[in-house]
Amino acid sequence: MSTDAARDKFRTHLSAHGLRVTNQRMAIFDAAFGQTEHFTAEDLLAYARAIDDSVSRATVYRTLPHLTGSGVLREVDIGKNLKYYLPNRDSSAQVAQVICVDCDKIFEISAPFMSWYGNTVSTKLGLTPVTQRLQVSASCDSLKATGVCKHRASA
Amino acid sequence: MSTDAARDKFRTHLSAHGLRVTNQRMAIFDAAFGQTEHFTAEDLLAYARAIDDSVSRATVYRTLPHLTGSGVLREVDIGKNLKYYLPNRDSSAQVAQVICVDCDKIFEISAPFMSWYGNTVSTKLGLTPVTQRLQVSASCDSLKATGVCKHRASA
């Protein structure tokens, strides 16, 4: 999904829900969708302020649900009392996360058959799958061997 | 794993790490291992106080890492800024969680081939798997059909 298409998608989502298209919300969108790595709410505040310095922490937190709700951002919870976000450029793909326990870097890998579980669930428990998460925490081989974690790049 | 075996395992873990076997720690162990459903740290405080009312919140939080570290308890993070715990009666099984988004009940289902991902990770990224999580959020069919979520039981 291109940035322009995503921006339209977000704008449409806002309008459709009777929400206004404000400068702050669009600055937050631009800041978020411009990222290539996972980021936190606090990171996003800094990015958005670089575009529009009137953006406040509260507005970032109030806008994030609209960004995820419109499918423009994906929320990634890796069990650290801290949520991460990522532009949802390819919304159809089933992905899993691999988290390096040494450098905290998050990798995304494809997880093609994850939906098999959804089907199992629906038949066995009388539930309809909504979302699925598959995550692997792993330690860095190169760190153990050479003392340097070669995955460490962004953070 | 029987309760007695688990209690020994916990005691051994404490001793092996130069930690003392105190009344409070054992009360917390008994309270935790006696549960059949998922519980939070706050729940555990209440359960433990029913056994030994001198147990404090701080001690519960300080003891939980030892309970999970010894393999007696499993920590389950379902992305709610709140950690859940469960007695680890069958530590060898790979399990996934199914969380009902309507009643918040957590089901555990077996996930036999989850380790396949671990192998994929190690070869592709130069990482060694430490832990894996697979979770499915799902909505309740009976709630939608009859207005009552028949899964709602404990919490």
Add this chain to the structure above:
DNA sequence: CTGCCTGCAAACTCTTTGCACGAAT
């Protein structure tokens, strides 16, 4: 003009920590 949106700061939830007392070895 109207009412949603905003920034600010305080409140909130869950968890961690400093301190002096108390108990296990």
Add this chain to the structure above:
DNA sequence: ATTCGTGCAAAGAGTTTGCAGGCAG
């Protein structure tokens, strides 16, 4: 006796919310 463990309360991190003024529609 030592040393670690404990309860208490305050601090901490991340997030949410009440309020008075501001801007989109």
